[in-house]
Amino acid sequence: xxxxxxxxxxxxxxxxxxxxxxxxxxxxxxxxxxxxxxxxxxxxxxxxxxxxxxxxxxxxxxxxxxxxxxxxxxxxxxxxxxxxxxxxxxxxxxxxxxxxxxxxxxxxxxxxxxxxxxxxxxxxxxxxxxxxxxxxxxxxxxxxxxxxxxxxxxxxxxxxxxxxxxxxxxxxxxxxxxxxxxxxxxxxxxxxxxxxxxxxxxxxxxxxxxxxxxxxxxxxxxxxxxxxxxxxx
Amino acid sequence: xxxxxxxxxxxxxxxxxxxxxxxxxxxxxxxxxxxxxxxxxxxxxxxxxxxxxxxxxxxxxxxxxxxxxxxxxxxxxxxxxxxxxxxxxxxxxxxxxxxxxxxxxxxxxxxxxxxxxxxxxxxxxxxxxxxxxxxxxxxxxxxxxxxxxxxxxxxxxxxxxxxxxxxxxxxxxxxxxxxxxxxxxxxxxxxxxxxxxxxxxxxxxxxxxxxxxxxxxxxxxxxxxxxxxxxxxxxxxxxxxxxxxxxxxxxxxxxxxxxxxxxxxxxxxxxxxxxxxxxxxxxxxxxxxxxxxxxxxxxxxxxxxxxxxxxxxxxxxxxxxxxxxxxxxxxxxxxx
Numbered sequence: 001x002x003x004x005x006x007x008x009x010x011x012x013x014x015x016x017x018x019x020x021x022x023x024x025x026x027x028x029x030x031x032x033x034x035x036x037x038x039x040x041x042x043x044x045x046x047x048x049x050x051x052x053x054x055x056x057x058x059x060x061x062x063x064x065x066x067x068x069x070x071x072x073x074x075x076x077x078x079x080x081x082x083x084x085x086x087x088x089x090x091x092x093x094x095x096x097x098x099x100x101x102x103x104x105x106x107x108x109x110x111x112x113x114x115x116x117x118x119x120x121x122x123x124x125x126x127x128x129x130x131x132x133x134x135x136x137x138x139x140x141x142x143x144x145x146x147x148x149x150x151x152x153x154x155x156x157x158x159x160x161x162x163x164x165x166x167x168x169x170x171x172x173x174x175x176x177x178x179x180x181x182x183x184x185x186x187x188x189x190x191x192x193x194x195x196x197x198x199x200x201x202x203x204x205x206x207x208x209x210x211x212x213x214x215x216x217x218x219x220x221x222x223x224x225x226x227x228x229x230x231x232x233x
Numbered sequence: 234x235x236x237x238x239x240x241x242x243x244x245x246x247x248x249x250x251x252x253x254x255x256x257x258x259x260x261x262x263x264x265x266x267x268x269x270x271x272x273x274x275x276x277x278x279x280x281x282x283x284x285x286x287x288x289x290x291x292x293x294x295x296x297x298x299x300x301x302x303x304x305x306x307x308x309x310x311x312x313x314x315x316x317x318x319x320x321x322x323x324x325x326x327x328x329x330x331x332x333x334x335x336x337x338x339x340x341x342x343x344x345x346x347x348x349x350x351x352x353x354x355x356x357x358x359x360x361x362x363x364x365x366x367x368x369x370x371x372x373x374x375x376x377x378x379x380x381x382x383x384x385x386x387x388x389x390x391x392x393x394x395x396x397x398x399x400x401x402x403x404x405x406x407x408x409x410x411x412x413x414x415x416x417x418x419x420x421x422x423x424x425x426x427x428x429x430x431x432x433x434x435x436x437x438x439x440x441x442x443x444x445x446x447x448x449x450x451x452x453x454x455x456x457x458x459x460x461x462x463x464x465x466x467x468x469x470x471x472x473x474x475x476x477x478x479x480x481x482x483x484x485x486x487x488x489x490x491x492x493x494x495x496x497x498x499x500x501x502x503x504x505x506x507x508x509x510x511x512x513x514x515x516x517x518x519x520x521x522x523x524x525x526x527x528x529x530x531x532x533x534x535x536x537x538x539x540x541x542x543x544x545x546x547x548x549x550x551x552x553x554x555x556x557x558x559x560x561x562x563x564x565x566x567x568x569x
Contacts, residue, residue: 141406173362
C-alpha cells in the first residue's frame with residue numbers, strides 16, 4: 001500500500017483536489033481510500049462516500065489536530081491494509097501553520113490557494129516547507145501575474161518541491177498530479193517507529209488544561225508574553 | 234553546480250552581491266540578516282539559539298540544502314535563452330469514446346493565433362492541460378505534444394519559472410492590495426528582469442492603449458474596471474510573462490480593444506490559443522480547432538470568404554464601440 005499525506009490551510013481545496021486526483025487514479029484500476037482528519041466538524045466524508053471511496057473520519061475535538069493525527073496514524077494505516085487499499089490518502093487541515101503531519105519517507109502534499117494572499121508562503125511553516133509536492137489551487141480566478149508571483153514565492157520557501165497548479169473545479173492538473181502520487185514499488189506495511197519530519201511545538205499551558213480565567217496569576221507552564229514596551233516587572 | 238560548502242564560507246554581503254536573488258530567499262524564509270552582513274553564512278546560521286530554532290520552526294539542514302538548490306536553480310533559470318520555443322505541434326490521440334482524432338498533425342508557430350470552439354465541457358481544458366504537460370501519450374487523450382518539432386525535455390513539467398502556458402480568462406481578477414506600479418514591480422522582480430522601470434512603463438502604456446479609460450501607476454489594481462483589468466492582464470502577460478503560449482478564454486467586448494490586444498500578444502511572439510464563440514475573434518485566427526466529445530473533431534482554416542465577413546463584423550464592432558464611448562461621455566446617440 002502507498003500512503004500519501006495531504007494537508008493545507010482550511011478551504012484551500014484539499015478535498016476537491018483529492019477527489020479529482022482519485023478519479024484519475026481509479027481509472028488505472030487502483031483501490032484508493034481516504035481518512036479525513038478535522039477539528040470540530042467535517043462533512044467531506046460524505047463527498048468521498050458519494051464518489052464511492054472508502055472513507056474514515058476523525059475529529060480531534062479539543063486536541064491539537066496534528067497531535068491527534070500522530071496519535072492515530074498507525075491505526076489508520078492498519079485500516080487501510082484491512083480495506084486492501086493500493087493507496088491511502090490522509091487529509092488534514094493545517095490550522096496553526098506551525099505543525100505538519102508529514103512523516104519521513106512518506107510522500108507529502110501541501111495544498112494552498114492563490115487567493116490566500118501573497119505572504120502566505122511566508123506564514124506557513126513546516127507544512128509547506130517540508131512537503132514533496134505543493135499544489136496551488138484557484139488559479140482560474142486570479143491573474144497570470146499573481147499566479148506567477150505566488151508560485152515564485154512558494155518556490156523560494158521550498159525550492160526542492162514539485163509545484164503544480166490544479167483546478168479543483170475542472171480537474172485541470174489533477175491527472176498530472178495523479179501520476180506523481182502512486183508508485184507501485186512503494187510498500188508501506190506500517191508506520192510504527194517512523195518519524196515525523198518536523199517536531200511539533202511544545203505546548204501545555206494552563207489554558208491547555210481548561211483554565212478559563214484571564215490574568216497572570218492563573219497562567220502556568222509554557223507562557224509567553226508579547227513585547228509591547230510595558231514595564232513587566 | 235555551486236555547493237553549500239562553498240556558500241557556507243562566504244560572507245552574507247558577498248553572497249548578496251553575487252546572487253542578488255538570495256535576498257528573496259532570506260526574506261521569504263524569514264531569515265533576518267540585518268547586522269550579519271560581515272558574517273559568513275555559516276556563522277549566521279549558527280547564531281540561532283536552541284530556543285529560537287524551536288520557536289520559529291527553523292530547520293538549519295533543510296535551509297542549507299534548499300539554499301544550495303535555489304541558487305543553482307536560479308542560475309540555470311537566468312541562463313536560459315528567451316523565446317526558444319518557436320512552435321508547438323499537436324499529434325492526434327483519441328476522444329472520450331476512443332475514436333482517433335480527426336487530424337494528422339497541427340503545428341502552431343509563434344505569432345500565430347488559433348481559436349478553439351466547441352461546447353462547454355467538450356474537452357478544452359484537457360487540450361490545454363495536454364499542452365502544458367507536453368503530453369507524450371501519457372494523458373487520458375493519448376495526445377503527443379512536440380515542441381519545435383521534437384519531444385521536449387520533461388523536466389520542464391515541474392519547473393515553476395518556465396511554464397509553457399499562460400492563461401487569461403474572463404473570471405480572473407486581481408486580488409492583491411497593491412497599486413498598478415507596485416504590482417508590476419512585484420511581478421517584474423519575481424521574473425528577475427533587469428530593466429524593471431522600463432518594463433513597467435511599457436506595460437502600463439500598452440495596457441492604456443487597450444483600455445477605453447486610462448489609469449496610472451498609482452491606481453490600486455483592485456480598483457480597475459473590468460476592461461482596465463483585462464487590458465493590464467493582457468499587457469502584463471504579453472510583455473512580462475515568460476510563457477511562450479497564451480491561452481485566452483473568452484474576452485468580453487466591453488472596455489477593451491480586443492484586436493489590439495491580440496496584436497500585442499502576436500507582436501511579442503506568443504503562440505495564441507483562444508477559446509471563443511465570438512465571430513469577431515474566432516475569425517481573426519488563421520485556424521480553428523473544433524472540439525467534440527473530448528477530442529479534436531476538426532481543424533478548419535479560416536477562408537477568404539470568412540475573412541471578408543470579418544471585415545464587415547469589424548465595422549459593426551466599431552460602430553458599437555463608438556456608441557459606447559458616446560454614452561460614456563454623456564452624449565446622445567443620433568446616428569451611426
